Amino acid sequence: MILEVNNLSKHFYLHQLEREVHAFSDLNFTLSSGEFLLVAGANGVGKSTLLRTLYRSYKASDGLAWYDSRHGRIDLVRAADVDIALLRQEELGFVTQFLRPRPRVSAVELVAEPLLFAGFEPAQAEHQASAALEMFGLKRELWQAYPTTFSGGEQQKVNLARALIQPRRLLLLDEPTASLDVVARAALRERLEHLKNEGVAMIAVLHHPEDAAGLIDREIMLTSDLPPDAGFLEPEVAYVA
């Protein structure tokens, strides 16, 4: 078992409004190597929040998330920040629908960057980055261009290439297929299948689960445990730029 989640809860407290915003509470599930878990549920029920909490972009309110890292077993909820940073560098991957392109950094540089941080030779990093962009179908003439000017779909190809360029043991996928064309969608599915066969565990939130048809092993359903008039506030709206 690579991940064991016990009674995981997350709520946000907005000091200015003196208000608590509920995301989810008392979640329990496990995940094994090579397993693909789909997180299902209505909009705003906290699916993305769950992924972000496991990645520690959000701080859990309570519970445990035992992760079996290469360095030993550790609770992702309470692990030191530097330990989480190490795991993100080596084992944990997060794939979002958003790319944060930086001015004057080319597509191929952006994709190669994680490899350079991991100590790869520049030539080899660039070679692998090009192959990844090729796979997701980004037009060759755009490889040296700056993604700040790309369309949403093209940015997403760069983003996927970057997010999936390094080997990972646990991948968190937050709507990775949103805004992708048919070719890129198929490429992504193929890539995920390959990773799954290599033993990578995955937890995904998908708008169209059919994009991952044949890959999904299990599903957990998140439901809102709030009374209907509790006025759920989507936390993303509150915090993400």
Add this chain to the structure above:
Amino acid sequence: MMATSVNDLILEPPRLVKHTPLLTVTNINKQYGQVIALEEVNVELYPREVLGVVGESGSGKSTLLRMLNLEENPDSGAYHLEIPSYQDQNLFELSRFERRQLRVKQIGIVYQNPHLGLRMRNSSSGNVAERLVVAGERNFSRLRAAAKRSLEVSEFPVTRMDDPPKNLSGGMQQRVQLAKAIALKPALLLLDEPTTGLDVSVQALVLDTLRRLQRDLGIAMLVVSHDLGVIRTLSDRVMVMRHGRVVEQGLTDQVLEDPQHPYTQQLVHAKL
């Protein structure tokens, strides 16, 4: 529903990261008359790590930086750097001479105001070479070659290496400061609002240089800024300061996307 205003979840000490921090600051306090500048501040910076420090003016972040650069002593507290022959030394107890030696070789700094870091009328290459001279190098051609290399690494156009900083743009001046700061491959690089006051496009380029440098040289950096964009671009972790205290710290994305402290929430909402 019971509203708990503070997330009281306590993190564990590092278990996977086995090496000791490069920089450890313990319980620094500093008071100027009645004004508390720093109160019980603790800092840890690991090798190759970039730590951001945010806060408004008056939060104590610049005071902290001056202490880390050994320009000033706190009223109490200890400062350790994990580098050969200094390991067990509280750096605040060093003599003036020892401080100077340590700063020249192991601590680089880039100031917001280039006048603080550079001689504006000397040549840029001379400014960079000065560090090497202080460290004992006397051979002119070796000095020049080393200065040129350092300027190149900082992505400064070497055709202009003999221009004095006063004739250069703000972005270029910051690159000269950077070249000077890294000329001797210090263990620690301190950045004090390194891009504040630059045009947005120039700012992006300087930030990119800093990222590249950090990646290639693996220098541990501490960057002080009130600009959350700068912090997000550069730092792995961030410390939020207010009224001389650290009110929150965490992974950069966590602090910016799920801030816990009321002050951090206010800061993030105001700035993003």
